[in-house]
Amino acid sequence: MKILEKLIWLLVALVGGGALGAIALSRGEPVNGVFFVVAAGCTLLVAYRFYSAFLAARVLSLDATRATPAERMDDGRDFVPTNRWVVLGHHFAAIAGPGPLVGPTLAAQFGYLPGTLWLVVGAVLGGCVQDFVILFCSLRRDGRSLGQMARDEVGRRAGVLAMVSVLAIMVILLAVVALVVVNALKHSPWGTFTLAMTIPIAMAMGLYMRFWRPGRVLEASVIGFALILLAVVSGQWVAQSPEWAQLFTLSGPALALAVIAYGFAASALPVWLLLAPRDYLSAFIKVGVVLALAAGILLVRPAMQMPALTRFVDGTGPVFAGTIFPFCFITIACGAISGFHALISSGTTPKLLMRESDARLVGYGSMAMESFVGIMAMVAACALQPGVYFAINSPAGIVGASAEQAAATISAWGFPLEPATMHELAGSVGEETLLNRTGGAPSLAVGMAHIFASTIGGGRLLGIWYHFAIMFEALFILTVLDAGTRVGRFMVQELLGRALPRLARAGSWTATLVTSGIIVGAWGYFLIQGVLDPLGGINSLWPLFGIANQILAAVALVVATTILIKMRRNRYLWVTLVPTVWLVTVTLTGSYQKMFHENPRIGFLAQAAALEEQIEDGSVPEEKLAETRRLVFNNRLDAAVTGFFALLILALLVEAVWEWHRILSGRREAYLTEAPYVRTRWGESAS
Amino acid sequence: MRGGALAALRTFWRRLREWSGDAAYETYLARAGGAEPLDRKAFYLESLHRRYHSGRIDRCC
Numbered sequence: 001m002k003i004l005e006k007l008i009w010l011l012v013a014l015v016g017g018g019a020l021g022a023i024a025l026s027r028g029e030p031v032n033g034v035f036f037v038v039a040a041g042c043t044l045l046v047a048y049r050f051y052s053a054f055l056a057a058r059v060l061s062l063d064a065t066r067a068t069p070a071e072r073m074d075d076g077r078d079f080v081p082t083n084r085w086v087v088l089g090h091h092f093a094a095i096a097g098p099g100p101l102v103g104p105t106l107a108a109q110f111g112y113l114p115g116t117l118w119l120v121v122g123a124v125l126g127g128c129v130q131d132f133v134i135l136f137c138s139l140r141r142d143g144r145s146l147g148q149m150a151r152d153e154v155g156r157r158a159g160v161l162a163m164v165s166v167l168a169i170m171v172i173l174l175a176v177v178a179l180v181v182v183n184a185l186k187h188s189p190w191g192t193f194t195l196a197m198t199i200p201i202a203m204a205m206g207l208y209m210r211f212w213r214p215g216r217v218l219e220a221s222v223i224g225f226a227l228i229l230l231a232v233v234s235g236q237w238v239a240q241s242p243e244w245a246q247l248f249t250l251s252g253p254a255l256a257l258a259v260i261a262y263g264f265a266a267s268a269l270p271v272w273l274l275l276a277p278r279d280y281l282s283a284f285i286k287v288g289v290v291l292a293l294a295a296g297i298l299l300v301r302p303a304m305q306m307p308a309l310t311r312f313v314d315g316t317g318p319v320f321a322g323t324i325f326p327f328c329f330i331t332i333a334c335g336a337i338s339g340f341h342a343l344i345s346s347g348t349t350p351k352l353l354m355r356e357s358d359a360r361l362v363g364y365g366s367m368a369m370e371s372f373v374g375i376m377a378m379v380a381a382c383a384l385q386p387g388v389y390f391a392i393n394s395p396a397g398i399v400g401a402s403a404e405q406a407a408a409t410i411s412a413w414g415f416p417l418e419p420a421t422m423h424e425l426a427g428s429v430g431e432e433t434l435l436n437r438t439g440g441a442p443s444l445a446v447g448m449a450h451i452f453a454s455t456i457g458g459g460r461l462l463g464i465w466y467h468f469a470i471m472f473e474a475l476f477i478l479t480v481l482d483a484g485t486r487v488g489r490f491m492v493q494e495l496l497g498r499a500l501p502r503l504a505r506a507g508s509w510t511a512t513l514v515t516s517g518i519i520v521g522a523w524g525y526f527l528i529q530g531v532l533d534p535l536g537g538i539n540s541l542w543p544l545f546g547i548a549n550q551i552l553a554a555v556a557l558v559v560a561t562t563i564l565i566k567m568r569r570n571r572y573l574w575v576t577l578v579p580t581v582w583l584v585t586v587t588l589t590g591s592y593q594k595m596f597h598e599n600p601r602i603g604f605l606a607q608a609a610a611l612e613e614q615i616e617d618g619s620v621p622e623e624k625l626a627e628t629r630r631l632v633f634n635n636r637l638d639a640a641v642t643g644f645f646a647l648l649i650l651a652l653l654v655e656a657v658w659e660w661h662r663i664l665s666g667r668r669e670a671y672l673t674e675a676p677y678v679r680t681r682w683g684e685s686a687s
Numbered sequence: 688m689r690g691g692a693l694a695a696l697r698t699f700w701r702r703l704r705e706w707s708g709d710a711a712y713e714t715y716l717a718r719a720g721g722a723e724p725l726d727r728k729a730f731y732l733e734s735l736h737r738r739y740h741s742g743r744i745d746r747c748c
Contacts, residue, residue: 076718078737082705089706099748145743166744173748215731218709271739272732279746280707334748343744483739483746490742549748 009049016042023116023308030303033379036112037297040120040375044368047124052132052364056357059564059572060136064357067678069143069350079143079351084358087349092366093283094344095131096290098177098441098477099334099549100374105440105447106542107331108381108389109319111309114328115378122329122336123371126579130553131341132363133560133576138346139359140674146346150559150652152673153566158655162555165648166343167491169548171519172641173340174484175526176545177477178263179537182255182527183439184470189248190235190430190463191470192255196248197231198278198475199262205277217280224281228475232468239430252531259481260524266482267489267516275482282479289472293376296451302383310386311414318394319438320539321601326590330546335374337579339552341367355682380447381440387417388425392443395536396436406435430463438536445469488519529634532627539601540638547590547642551649554583558656565660566670584649591646595639604639608632708734 001009019039023031056062073079082090107115138144144152147166151159185191204227205220213219238244250258266274315323320331334340345363353359381389390413391399391406399406403419410417426434429449434442449465457465492515497504503511530537557580564573597603600610611632614620620628662668704710711734712727725733738745 074718076715077734080714080718083702086702086705089702094745095747097746097748170744177748209731210728214728215712215734216709217707218704221707271735275739276735284707338747340744340747344747347743348738348745480746480748484744486739487742487744490740494742545748 009046012042013046016046020120024113027308030305031112031308033297033300033302033304033383036116036304036375036379037294040116040372043120043124044372047128048364048368051124052128052360055129055132055364055575056360059569059575060133060359062136062357062359063677064355065679066356067680068139068353068356069675070352070354071680071682072675072678073142073351081354082352084354084361087352087354087358087362088366089287090352091344091349091362092369093286094348095334095338095341095366096286096370096373097334097480098180098473099338099340100370101377101444101473102180102440102542103332103546104335104374104378105381105444106319106393106538107328108306108378109310109312109317109393110324110328111307111313112304112378112382113308114313114324115332116375118329118332119335119371119374119378122332123367123374126553126582127337127341127371128364128367129575129579130337130339130556130560131345131367132359133564134342134556135345135350135353135359135363136356137560137563138350139353139356142675143350144346146342146556146559149346149563149673150555153562154559154652154656154659158559158652161648161652161655162559163491165548165552165555165645167488167495168641168644168648169339169545169552170484170488170491171522172526172541172545172548174263174481174488174523175530176538176541177480178256178259178523178527179530179541180439180441181474181477181481182252182259182531183437183536183538184441184445184474185250186252186255186437187249187433188431188470189245190239190467191474192248192250193238193244194228194231194235194467194471195474195478197235198228198281198471198478199274201227201231202274202278202281205281206273209277210272220277221280221284224277225284228281228285228471229468232464232471235467236430236463253528256524256527256531260520260527262478263481263485263524264516264520266478267485267520268512271486275479275486278475278479278482282476285472286476289469290373290376293380293448293451294372296448296455297376297379300451300454302379302451302454304379304382305384306382306386306389315599315602318390318398320542321599322543322590322593326586326593327543329586330543330550330590332374333546333549335371335377337550337553337583339549339554339556342552342556355680377444380444380451383450384443384447385415385417385421387411387415388421388446389443390415391417391422392434392437392446393440394436395438395534395539397534397536399436401436403433403435428459428462429466431466436536438538440538441470441473445473485516485519485523488523489515492518529637533631533634535601540604540635543590543594544638544642547587547594548645550583550587550590551645554580554587554649555652557583558652562656562659563672565663566672568670570664584653587649588646591642594642604635604642608635608639611635 019035022035070079070081104115147162150162205224208220313324387410390410399409403422407417407419445466448469452465453462493504505511530541557576561576600607663670
């Protein structure tokens with residue numbers, strides 16, 4: 001490294017360290033959001049430059065002379081050697097979903113500090129490492145999936161465990177993201193109209209690309225985006241028209257049923273008609289809004305209103321209950337480390353990489369970018385007045401359903417809030433109310449709308465920006481819902497098809513409808529449960545999703561560790577073992593607390609017992625008896641699901657540790673299932 | 688200077704088309720070799736089928 005380069009990197013490190021220090025040590029005066037952007041940006045850049053280079057050179061020994069699957073099996077379809085920046089864009093668009101936006105927004109209840117630190121540290125040492133190593137492993141194995149690698153490298157049982165965990169996690173994931181959409185749109189005619197309009201717009205795009213201009217993705221996306229903007233603007237007129245507003249004003253349960261029906265239809269309809277065009281549109285808007293938000297934060301330089309730490313670090317938070325450890329780490333999830341990324345890193349991406357050395361940019365770099373998105377979400381949430389943040393994100397069961405009750409409760413916590421503030425805010429964004437909108441999406445939309453409106457349009461456009469942000473979040477949540485339901489359907493077909501071959505038949509309408517019904521019914525049940533939960537649903541479902549996601553990350557890291565052991569990289573096992581041990585500790589502690597904690601807001605079984613006691617002592621009114629019994633059952637079901645996830649990771653750990661012991665003690669040969677070396681035709685220097 | 692900016696714009700446009708999938712058919716044609724290639728419509732439908740019927744997750748949370 002030349003002296004000038006060394007000096008530049010030293011400067012980047014010093015600036016990042018200084019900004020991190022300012023964030024961590026500042027007390028009293030509000031910290032500016034720019035410090036967060038600078039601190040995270042510099043830290044991630046330094047980590048990419050040095051730690052990922054260490055991983056690439058020493059741990060994985062990336063070989064630029066080795067032909068990738070894309071080169072060896074180039075068919076112009078699945079395997080296509082692609083420029084690394086294009087693959088970076090593909091991979092980032094695939095991994096960046098609602099998680100890095102919603103998770104940090106919810107974790108902001110602890111204050112800005114814990115979430116910010118975990119977003120950066122977790123990504124640098126955990127998330128980026130997982131994505132990079134799994135991408136490398138898949139690249140060396142002809143683009144095999146995580147489940148296949150678990151079976152080949154750890155053992156057959158591990159493969160089955162990985163597949164079952166993916167399916168179970170998918171059900172919880174789809175339920176929780178659907179709940180976020182429902183909570184954002186209930187009683188919001190403007191938002192509901194805008195999102196409803198995305199369905200015919202996507203279908204029109206689908207018809208355009210299918211019949212008129214086949215495969216012209218850019219043209220169709222530009223037309224689709226213009227129509228979406230029109231839908232956002234015209235949503236205001238819909239909200240102001242008594243007849244139309246009534247049509248699009250839906251309660252939580254009604255919206256949940258609509259989303260379930262949509263999920264079923266999207267899973268069964270031809271992909272060219274709805275899923276594919278929505279996917280294209282969503283990818284464009286996602287990347288565009290993320291860039292616009294970064295520019296907005298730098299231009300507006302919002303001050304953080306939320307303190308570094310709030311009183312809710314003690315576990316009594318209204319957004320979700322539980323102490324910083326383990327719940328902050330479970331809640332942030334995707335912005336720091338996400339097991340789902342391992343599925344993408346062992347999916348399409350390894351089939352596109354032109355050179356093995358590109359895995360560093362795509363694997364480590366994409367996750368660093370996602371962590372940065374999480375930081376921006378944290379800034380948008382913490383730039384809100386804390387009283388407003390808590391009024392939006394707390395369920396009615398805790399702060400009350402009226403602005404007066406909420407303002408009194410939240411002010412008593414030490415976060416001053418006037419009822420008029422909530423009325424004015426709701427009016428300025430074109431909503432009837434913003435109270436009790438749990439799920440993170442509405443508060444994030446308010447934060448983003450303030451940042452965007454401060455850049456373009458001012459207060460006049462606040463409503464437009466708010467609904468644009470809601471549309472942006474809901475659009476790609478529905479994309480996840482569409483794609484996830486369809487993949488879940490294939491998994492159900494594969495699993496049930498072993499016993500009933502008719503269900504595995506491709507192209508069979510009966511098989512499609514039955515298996516779509518099973519997968520939609522599964523996540524739909526949890527969605528309805530969340531919508532009817534008096535504590536807002538997010539309190540129980542988001543931690544369940546976080547635990548599931550982090551368990552999948554632990555599965556991926558266990559597979560990666562096994563491969564490193566077989567590669568005789570024993571000196572560097574800490575690279576994957578440290579995040580594995582951390583994740584196992586966090587998820588098992590979280591699982592135990594969610595099952596057995598004595599506080600009914602945290603422990604599912606304690607909540608079930610408390611409700612049962614209310615039924616027995618006659619304090620539940622007759623008309624609420626059936627609902628309360630259902631809540632008891634749901635809490636026990638959630639406890640069972642949590643226990644199932646914990647058992648999954650324990651079973652995989654036993655299997656893997658036994659395999660590690662046999663290899664390290666020489667009782668078993670370290671057999672790697674890597675594809676044989678073939679020299680690249682592009683030459684070593686061409687990187 | 689102007690030439691450099693134009694070249695950069697062209698590269699950006701090419702990469703954007705590759706990223707979005709707009710250039711997928713041209714990429715396929717360039718690799719089709721001696722075999723009779725699919726027409727644009729058939730290729731588009733086939734590429735969607737391969738992408739969304741693989742049973743693999745390609746959108747994350």
